[in-house]
Amino acid sequence: MNFGGLISAAPVFDAIAWFDPIRIGSTSLLASASTADNAPFIFAGILASLVVIYLASTIGGEVCARLNLPPVLGQLIGGLVVGISALHLLVFPEGGGDSSNSLLMSFLEATAGLSVDGVTTTFQIDSEVISVLSEIGVVILLFEIGLESNLQELLRVGTQATIVAIVGVVTPFLFGTLGLITLFHISTVPAIFAGAALTATSIGITAKVLAELNYLNRSEGQIIIGAAVLDDVLGIIVLAVVASLAKTGEVELTNIIYLILSSVVFLVGAILIGRWLNPYFVQLVDALRTRGQLLIPALIFAFVLSYIATVIKLEAILGAFTAGLVLAETQKCRELKSQVVPIADILVPIFFVVVSAKTDIGVLNPAVPANREGLIMASFLIVVAILGKVVTGFTVFGQEKVNRLAIGVGMIPRGEVGLVFAGIGSATGVLPPALDAAIIVMVIVTTFIAPPLLQVVFQRSPEQNLPQPEAIASSPESR
């Protein structure tokens, strides 16, 4: 519906009736004129973005479910389709988009009468809001994964997970760095940078696939989750080392020690304090009488831990995962899980669609000559990235019936963490453009290859009785 004609014929009404009841406080309306004027457009843009995200994630997920592929792969592909790589419906300033190439903003201009003046502000604010919603989405995802995890089991497989994590960081880092130096004659610092980009597993994608395959609570699942969490911590430490190396040429030891110490103190401290707090949590929840009496205290706990994790330079998702892990031990866990399901249902798809909407797969096009050097290096990085993680499964000892291949494959997706390395590398000028593109290609391929691969290796597992993916996707257990 295009009411543009009607609307622009009435400028007075336009300026005044476009109000927003929430955004206007008790003092001057025009105190923040630029945003107040655009308030209804900003919210209309959010509504339209959410509709695009949900359509992309649902259609993508459903298609993959019918092809016996993990739905999360479909959500990622849905994100590619609506994002910077194809339809330009959902683009972000950080992903190379701007208001002029955002199809959604054009749609708002056409349908909602958004003015050319307002489009920049609206685009920027909407991008920020959707980015924050996607961050809340991954926080809720890891909170839910934490709730589904089993601390006892995680501690039982702790040694194996630690070895998997360390081997999975050291192997690709060493082979990647040395290979780039010897085979591609890259100089040391950029080679180390690219090697570092090969280290960290994307916990979000792996955990989601494991949940979809109903493997989260088995030994393999818990080893992978444990290793992925440690990987995340190790990745942050590696990033700190490499970044200071790139900038000053030497490693700032105090930072590294600080990071390691704060990680250990945080993870151990949160679990110990959390377990001690658990009975009080149950008492508190039982005493509350208003709506959300279980959910709100649980979210306060998760957000406080996420905040602390962010503040000590770890990641918010580590805090959320730990909160879930601790609350999984209370008697309220079952009820809490069932309440978190709908929240995750509406927030988690935002994360996966946004991550891939921001990823430009244009670097994969071999018809562009500039891409070719990068693609050759990318092939090498992909092989190292996959083999470097697959070997980790075979370091697992003392677990006879475990699917070793599945553990290794579970560590493959690099996801957003690898993109951070590429981003910092290109920002500091350390990485030559071809290598920068190669890292991005490696991240895309490992991220998209892992979900179907994981499904294949779990299906081959002889001693496991794997339910049909369709049944899982909509069954209550997988929630």
Place this chain on the structure above:
Amino acid sequence: MNFGGLISAAPVFDAIAWFDPIRIGSTSLLASASTADNAPFIFAGILASLVVIYLASTIGGEVCARLNLPPVLGQLIGGLVVGISALHLLVFPEGGGDSSNSLLMSFLEATAGLSVDGVTTTFQIDSEVISVLSEIGVVILLFEIGLESNLQELLRVGTQATIVAIVGVVTPFLFGTLGLITLFHISTVPAIFAGAALTATSIGITAKVLAELNYLNRSEGQIIIGAAVLDDVLGIIVLAVVASLAKTGEVELTNIIYLILSSVVFLVGAILIGRWLNPYFVQLVDALRTRGQLLIPALIFAFVLSYIATVIKLEAILGAFTAGLVLAETQKCRELKSQVVPIADILVPIFFVVVSAKTDIGVLNPAVPANREGLIMASFLIVVAILGKVVTGFTVFGQEKVNRLAIGVGMIPRGEVGLVFAGIGSATGVLPPALDAAIIVMVIVTTFIAPPLLQVVFQRSPEQNLPQPEAIASSPESR
């Protein structure tokens, strides 16, 4: 925990390790340097804001529940305590706050190491995000209210609701305007403006109280909801009339006709098309296999209607309410309601806390001489605002056992709609400061007085068997 010392000792690490995996796309990291640098602070600020909001809403709600008052009153008071009126934890640019008087930003500076340079950007973006979350909150609230409502019952009481709405708009408008002119010697245009501010009922607050008292599905509840919805439409029309009157001195008839027509077409069209779509909706939901197969299509429907409502200059909440009303008629309603509950639990409190956090009750202080003239006028406006709505209940005919007083009292809260009038009035310079303040005081008083008053008049209702508030607040029926 203050890691400020440790962090500032390591500037290199600061700049680089403060990354955010989601926010960084495949192109240049520093493309949007100002936001990318602040990304972890922005998210930390959101986490901290949400914790503050949930603490305020839970503590406020629980205290009120124990005093036998509606919990939503406690959430509003909680918002006052953390907002611009008291603690300054949650302040907004539109509410007269800025980054320098935001206690939350100071907290981020102290704990998260947010720099003085980054504080303005972080404050602005966080304010926008929390505002949008609160708007999503009221959209979800009205969607849930729609799901709880009964279209048949609403149509059955339609005539009564229409009369209640019209009387409730005309009475306070006439008496308010004439009273200001004769008693306070206010000139015509500002008097009309203030009279208009007396018209529109805040559907959110009333609906929430009705749900809390378990009265949403009774005749009184449905008359109030129906009248409040029509009130919202009438309020938008009155605003358009008054605004063009204030600006050009005459009424733009084409706009008014356009608004009336589009409102009618939207409400009737959405309900008719929705009812026709309902069987297909059920078929679609049954065919979907991935998570969120009921919730996501329902939200897409709600967001699309909200978008259309915004685009035709109505309000998003009207679209969400209509979507809920239509989906309430499908066989999936029960399941959908139970899934919407946790989402409403975490989003709706944001709305109530934010609305009152933005309200400065400083205008209520009689010790400030400048407030006195406003307070005297406010007393007059409050009397008109209350009596002008209370009379509406007695226009209800053909309903013998109905609680007429409750219907009138249910229409009392002006909430955010009244603030819009005050905001526009002060922005266009039409309203003298004292009258502007008087409108704000009227809004505050009617909003805060309505929930306890509504509870009292429903408890007096002899033929109703009212459950105890505590039982309602946490009982599944009230959800």
